[in-house]
């Protein structure tokens with residue numbers, strides 16, 4: 001696992017965008033996309049590189065991590081809408097090539113199975129972007145999720161619903177149920193890239209990177225993945241005991257960065 005500590009959230013976004021751009025240049029054709037605030041800086045930088053430097057997503061197939069149950073795809077907070085606004089509308093990713101579970105499907109259990117099958121068929125995902133919840137979740141695999149879980153309907157914790165209420169205006173409740181790729185589904189990706197910034201993520205990052213591997217901190221699966229990269233700003237890194245060692249090694253892990 002490589003840990004990259006950078007001074008700011010903006011720099012974390014640039015580093016992550018650089019990892020994605022290099023993966024595309026090296027032939028990656030299947031991307032796993034996270035939503036929420038964590039990857040927004042990376043998406044902004046990818047859009048800039050598309051606009052100004054000709055970075056192309058042509059021929060790339062993208063898969064979302066998760067979706068709220070009960071929100072139609074055109075709801076502004078559905079992850080189908082969020083990824084359009086944050087990335088797809090700004091690059092040459094064909095919208096037909098952006099896949100996610102349908103949270104408004106009549107049978108969401110069946111929809112979760114269908115989505116997992118699609119991931120098996122088109123996978124493995126070459127590069128999977130991840131954020132992390134304040135409780136250590138990845139995708140919407142809350143603490144206690146099986147490390148081998150597949151895409152399924154899951155229930156959010158009150159903590160996650162509180163965290164995400166900032167995206168829902170006018171008192172609209174955050175849905176309780178979601179369809180999420182499982183930890184086993186996520187682990188099948190070739191390269192996991194997790195990005196986090198800000199003090200409120202520090203405890204989750206410390207648990208994920210330096211705590212025991214287990215379902216109490218779902219993001220700890222990165223410790224047992226053959227190719228995982230964690231990009232954090234100083235605020236999110238502040239509880240890492242081995243931060244100095246990671247700073248020493250970062251230049252070797254990320255081409256183009258100074259050691």
Ligand code: F6R
Pocket residue numbers: 033034035036037038039065066079130131132133137138139140
């Ligand atoms: C979103 C997702 C979640 C978020 C996490 C952090 O697709 O899978 O795991 O990455 O809840 O959310 P933010 O980035 O908004 O703090």
